[in-house]
Amino acid sequence: MDFYYAPTACSQAAHILLHEAGLSFRPHAVDLFQHTLKDGSAYERINPNGYVPALLLEDGMLLTENVALLDWIAHAGDGLVPDGPLGRTRHLQMLAFLSTELQKPFVRLFFTQNDEEKAWLTETLGRRFGWIATRIEGDYLFGARFSASDAFFYVMARWAAMCGIALPGPLRTLADRIEARPAVRTVLEKEGVAPLDGAA
Template identity: 35%
Template sequence: MKLYYSPGACSLSPHIALLEAGLPYDLVKVDLKAKKLENGDDFLGINPKGQVPTLVLDSGEVVTEGPVIVQMIADKVSGKNLAPARDSAERYKLQEWLTYINSEVHKNFGPMFSPVLADDAKAFFKDRVMGKFKYLDGALAGNDYLMGKQFTVADGYLFTMLSWAERMKFDLAALPNLLAYKARVGARPAVQAALTKEGLMKAAA
């Protein structure tokens, strides 16, 4: 498999999932502005959407959209419990979390990366994301992970969003459950390995 990624982008989520799954993969870096690969090839020829993450399976099939990719990865190693069993009530709960992170958190972050959006508009979206984080802080009370005691692919996605919040200087001091959760997920070896491979964290000496 090949994961097309950009360092620290939302492709960090499936990168974490691949490492948690222990599946073999190749990393291919994408320049999202130029829509080019490091070797100069046109990324749009692989994914016409021009977005990461993009996963190319060994069969040549191209899979896009993060929440779909991470579930596919989880299903390849069902014994690792990165996602509940298909058709189970717990699986639909996982999909609920993935959808919430995707539509309510991720999509409200997008405008804050815009170089042309005014600061007051960015502040509006920041307030919206903070509201979502407050909800998540409450949902995490008494839980190690979004699904309870078991780490799932939804946690890799939320961790990615929390890393964006850190980059953008969000003040999460009033959200202790969320801060403890970020530290807990961030301490996982697979998460540290993904950050190191993407150049976001120095390798341990």
């Protein structure tokens, strides 16, 4: 299958999870400003929406939207979803929160030129990170096992560092623990980006 990503974008979560799951895939870096692949071809021929991530399965099915990819990869792998009768539901709840309540405000923060909006977004994001800090159930968000939510959270932690948003102590500890995982280190190297201490 073919995986389409952009370094440091939200697609980094799916990139990490593909390695965690041990799935075989062909990676393709996308220039999101030019909407092209490395060979100069138009990325919109693959994904007409023009954004990442995207996963083209061997049967020709194209999966888009980060939450959908993370859920699919987590189930294709082994042990990447929390246990229990509501394990998947709780996991989707966290993925949806990360996508709508963190990722979306971050995108606004990256591009706004309005100082008042920047201040409001920074305060809002700090509050929402604070809520996540109360949800940690063990070494990772859902206990002893790494999950897709941890991969997505890690990318948001990197974005916080880029924007100068300080994380609560438990979340910084969690981010460091995630970054120490071999799959994460592999993706950072492949995407050509610095570890979290160098993300700012």
